[in-house]
Amino acid sequence: MLAQFGFGVFVLTFLLALFSVGAAVVGYFDKSDRWVEAARRAMLLTFPLITLAVLTLAYLLVTGHYELQYVYSVTSNDMPFYLKITALWGGQAGSLVLWSWLMSAFASAVTLRKWERDRELLPWVIVVTSVTLAFFLSLSILYENPFARWWQTTAGDFVPRMFAPAGAIPLTPTDGQGLNPLLRHPGMIIHPPMLYLGFVAFVIPFAFAIAALVTGRSDDRWIRLTRRWTLVAWLFLSLGLVLGMRWAYDVLGWGGYWAWDPVEIAALMPWLTGTAFLHSVMIQEKRGMFKQWNMLLIILTYALVIFGTFLTRSGVLSSVHAFAESAIGPMFFAFIGITFVTSVALLIYRWKDLRAEVEMHSLFSREALFLLNNLLFMGVLIVCFWGVIFPLISELVTGQKVTVGPPFYLRANGPLFGALMALMGIAPLSAWGRSTYKTLGRALWKPSIPTVIVPVVLAILGVRNWIALVGFTLVAFVIFVTLYEFWRSWRKSILKISRSVQWILLILLILLSIGFVVWIFLDLSNWITPVVCMLLSYFLVAIWLLARHNPRRYGGYLIHLSMVVMAIGILGIEVYQTTTQKTLAVGENIQIAGYTLRYDSLAQFPYTDGRIVTRAVVSVFRGEKFLGELYPRYDYYPSGQPMTIAGVRSTLADDLYVVLVNWENVSAAQAPFKVYHNPLVNWLWIGSLMFIFGFLVAAWPEREEETREGKI
Amino acid sequence: MRTKNIILLTFYFLLFTASLIPDVAVSAQQPTPSDDQVNAIARQLYCPVCENTPLDVCPTTACHQWRELIRQMLAEGKTEAEIKQYFVDYYGARVLSEPPRTGINWLVYVVPPVAFLAGVTLLFRAFQTWKRPAKEPITGADHSSSPGSGHEPAKGSGTAADDEYVARLEEELKKRN
Numbered sequence: 001m002l003a004q005f006g007f008g009v010f011v012l013t014f015l016l017a018l019f020s021v022g023a024a025v026v027g028y029f030d031k032s033d034r035w036v037e038a039a040r041r042a043m044l045l046t047f048p049l050i051t052l053a054v055l056t057l058a059y060l061l062v063t064g065h066y067e068l069q070y071v072y073s074v075t076s077n078d079m080p081f082y083l084k085i086t087a088l089w090g091g092q093a094g095s096l097v098l099w100s101w102l103m104s105a106f107a108s109a110v111t112l113r114k115w116e117r118d119r120e121l122l123p124w125v126i127v128v129t130s131v132t133l134a135f136f137l138s139l140s141i142l143y144e145n146p147f148a149r150w151w152q153t154t155a156g157d158f159v160p161r162m163f164a165p166a167g168a169i170p171l172t173p174t175d176g177q178g179l180n181p182l183l184r185h186p187g188m189i190i191h192p193p194m195l196y197l198g199f200v201a202f203v204i205p206f207a208f209a210i211a212a213l214v215t216g217r218s219d220d221r222w223i224r225l226t227r228r229w230t231l232v233a234w235l236f237l238s239l240g241l242v243l244g245m246r247w248a249y250d251v252l253g254w255g256g257y258w259a260w261d262p263v264e265i266a267a268l269m270p271w272l273t274g275t276a277f278l279h280s281v282m283i284q285e286k287r288g289m290f291k292q293w294n295m296l297l298i299i300l301t302y303a304l305v306i307f308g309t310f311l312t313r314s315g316v317l318s319s320v321h322a323f324a325e326s327a328i329g330p331m332f333f334a335f336i337g338i339t340f341v342t343s344v345a346l347l348i349y350r351w352k353d354l355r356a357e358v359e360m361h362s363l364f365s366r367e368a369l370f371l372l373n374n375l376l377f378m379g380v381l382i383v384c385f386w387g388v389i390f391p392l393i394s395e396l397v398t399g400q401k402v403t404v405g406p407p408f409y410l411r412a413n414g415p416l417f418g419a420l421m422a423l424m425g426i427a428p429l430s431a432w433g434r435s436t437y438k439t440l441g442r443a444l445w446k447p448s449i450p451t452v453i454v455p456v457v458l459a460i461l462g463v464r465n466w467i468a469l470v471g472f473t474l475v476a477f478v479i480f481v482t483l484y485e486f487w488r489s490w491r492k493s494i495l496k497i498s499r500s501v502q503w504i505l506l507i508l509l510i511l512l513s514i515g516f517v518v519w520i521f522l523d524l525s526n527w528i529t530p531v532v533c534m535l536l537s538y539f540l541v542a543i544w545l546l547a548r549h550n551p552r553r554y555g556g557y558l559i560h561l562s563m564v565v566m567a568i569g570i571l572g573i574e575v576y577q578t579t580t581q582k583t584l585a586v587g588e589n590i591q592i593a594g595y596t597l598r599y600d601s602l603a604q605f606p607y608t609d610g611r612i613v614t615r616a617v618v619s620v621f622r623g624e625k626f627l628g629e630l631y632p633r634y635d636y637y638p639s640g641q642p643m644t645i646a647g648v649r650s651t652l653a654d655d656l657y658v659v660l661v662n663w664e665n666v667s668a669a670q671a672p673f674k675v676y677h678n679p680l681v682n683w684l685w686i687g688s689l690m691f692i693f694g695f696l697v698a699a700w701p702e703r704e705e706e707t708r709e710g711k712i
Numbered sequence: 713m714r715t716k717n718i719i720l721l722t723f724y725f726l727l728f729t730a731s732l733i734p735d736v737a738v739s740a741q742q743p744t745p746s747d748d749q750v751n752a753i754a755r756q757l758y759c760p761v762c763e764n765t766p767l768d769v770c771p772t773t774a775c776h777q778w779r780e781l782i783r784q785m786l787a788e789g790k791t792e793a794e795i796k797q798y799f800v801d802y803y804g805a806r807v808l809s810e811p812p813r814t815g816i817n818w819l820v821y822v823v824p825p826v827a828f829l830a831g832v833t834l835l836f837r838a839f840q841t842w843k844r845p846a847k848e849p850i851t852g853a854d855h856s857s858s859p860g861s862g863h864e865p866a867k868g869s870g871t872a873a874d875d876e877y878v879a880r881l882e883e884e885l886k887k888r889n
Contacts, residue, residue, distance in 0.1 A: 403807070
């Protein structure tokens with residue numbers, strides 16, 4: 001009964017979304033506010049309705065209604081409550097429901113804003129969001145229905161259907177299969193919603209862009225209105241990617257975080273265009289240039305968002321034939337085609353209206369460097385897109401599948417990422433408008449001096465790998481440029497602040513310093529932590545001083561810093577990762593990168609949720625010094641699915657990552673271990689945290705802007 | 713003639729015997745290849761059954777057997793290239809981490825650089841078109857936008873551009889009214 005109710009709500013919401021599309025179009029062409037208002041209200045109503053359907057599904061999941069195929073496939077009696085809730089997006093049907101839910105939430109949030117000033121955009125924003133919503137709802141209703149239940153047909157087959165096939169009898173299993181063990185990790189619980197939040201939030205700037213195209217608004221109003229949305233979309237997409245990396249590192253047991261898998265690349269592609277868009281819109285806002293390019297970028301981002309969902313949901317990655325056989329695949333393909341062609345046609349129609357207001361004067365101006373940055377992002381996109389679709393083309397043309405793996409992506413994207421880092425250092429020092437190589441050179445020489453010392457020092461320390469030398473030099477360059485920018489701006493702003501604030505600042509710094517000196521003297525052996533905290537707190541005070549007046553600029557710099565900190569981790573693991581594998585008898589050792597690991601014991605025991613845990617105890621030594629124990633393990637779930645959890649010793653310098661190799665023969669007497677030494681990898685995660693902080697600063701409201709723009 | 717035949721037969725016999733000796737010697741001396749030696753090759757191959765999983769970390773039974781096969785082939789003295797070729801012959805080019813550089817596969821290597829170079833050319837041409845002799849006077853706003861100043865320049869860089877901007881603005885306002 002509840003399932004029928006949920007399904008009915010879906011159908012009703014789908015009809016409402018269609019109605020809002022029709023009403024918005026009629027309202028626009030008839031210039032009827034009543035129709036537009038009707039469209040808006042219909043759009044607003046979709047959110048509580050889908051929420052109702054989602055709550056119904058959540059209830060069915062929690063209460064174990066295994067007669068429903070979706071509930072059966074993602075939950076089981078032994079799963080804890082929170083996992084039953086997260087199972088909502090643990091399967092294909094559920095994740096499509098999540099898409100629709102977020103879409104209706106975001107679209108409702110947009111339609112709730114004050115529309116007096118931009119009334120003409122409203123109908124088309126509703127049309128785009130409602131069309132997208134209706135498409136995803138149609139997938140849930142027609143092909144991936146989470147409310148379909150099990151039936152046994154007269155032929156004895158078990159089929160999931162919403163309504164009873166002729167002569168079929170209903171089936172009610174007493175237990176379900178349970179959520180895929182790999183999806184039970186905290187990273188994987190949060191990763192899909194984060195990605196989807198990012199994906200769906202990008203629909204909003206796209207909707208405003210289409211609205212601007214249809215209505216012929218050639219100004220940058222749509223960009224200013226959706227700036228916060230774009231930032232939020234970018235944040236969530238970035239976090240989704242990082243969480244996915246962390247999940248892969250923790251759960252997949254192959255010692256890495258990114259495998260250039262098509263599913264990963266599917267999420268990376270909209271991030272690439274989104275990042276290019278974030279930079280490019282600044283040029284339109286400040287110089288009135290690249291209007292056509294910005295439109296194209298947001299159209300591409302939307303298409304790639306849908307394409308990413310299509311890649312992971314249609315089965316096309318396993319085989320083009322699987323795609324052709326799946327019902328959902330051709331639907332996606334058609335939707336991407338129609339929306340992309342329509343959007344591009346609109347852009348071509350408005351092409352002339354979107355010409356730049358000013359011309360570009362210098363190859364060294366900031367806008368020119370931003371354009372170069374866009375070109376590099378597009379280069380990475382081309383490599384990724386081509387690498388993902390080439391196996392499909394090969395299969396279609398020759399009938400033979402090929403693999404396009406990490407060596408291809410690393411070779412092609414490595415130089416592009418390097419160039420992007422160099423630009424990250426140069427662009428902040430160039431000026432908008434007119435900038436010559438002389439002015440740029442004058443700004444660059446100071447941070448360049450410490451930069452050139454870095455490769456020399458590294459070479460003296462024994463670094464011989466040229467990728468590492470170039471990479472770390474670029475990292476140092478960006479760090480020096482950013483700190484130099486902070487220092488220059490800070491010096492200027494300290495003079496501008498009022499005397500009273502200067503006094504407060506001085507007292508604050510003195511108190512902080514006293515506090516840290518006391519901390520250092522309390523435990524002289526551990527002086528590094530308070531010193532690092534002290535420097536960090538001074539840096540935060542300086543950031544606060546600067547970001548008060550231009551949070552976007554300094555938040556952006558912090559994000560640049562976070563990116564190069566992440567690059568330190570990536571360079572460390574990509575260039576210097578080492579690995580070894582050996583089967584050890586109890587008491588035997590394995591050596592790697594100066595560490596010695598001794599196999600001490602192995603235990604096997606059942607866990608409360610039904611899985612059988614096999615856990616080894618490994619002692620870690622550096623020379624003669626005992627550093628601690630690691631507990632690599634693998635879990636076998638009742639469904640027969642294994643999960644490998646590495647034992648990891650993590651420091652700022654390196655990770656020691658030990659896997660109990662469950663795919664070889666394991667016994668208490670002897671067990672095979674695979675050990676990875678991952679230098680500097682922790683900086684990848686530290687950079688991610690810095691990224692969030694930088695984002696919060698960048699998105700901090702600017703008081704003048706708030707009143708001027710009437711933000712949504 | 714007979715003596716010649718005997719000499720020839722003796723030569724062939726010796727040659728045959730000699731050809732056996734190194735094999736015997738190798739199999740007698742070759743230790744079992746270590747996991748690291750096996751993985752060095754396995755990580756360059758992809759599981760023919762699973763999606764995008766390198767052979768060295770694939771947990772399936774089939775992959776376990778394939779790793780043992782690599783070990784056996786290494787013990788037999790096969791080279792890395794021979795082992796990889798064996799897998800390609802049996803399971804197709806998809807076991808390699810990159811498409812072999814033959815036929816249509818060349819496209820995977822050629823298209824991205826060509827597309828990128830096309831982008832660079834397009835951008836360079838656009839720059840040449842945009843970059844006009846700077847005859848218009850520079851506004852104060854542009855002077856203020858020194859590197860790192862944080863000031864936002866006004867859109868337009870000269871009087872002519874400002875006029876054009878104002879004209880466009882008026883046009884926009886008319887449209888909206």
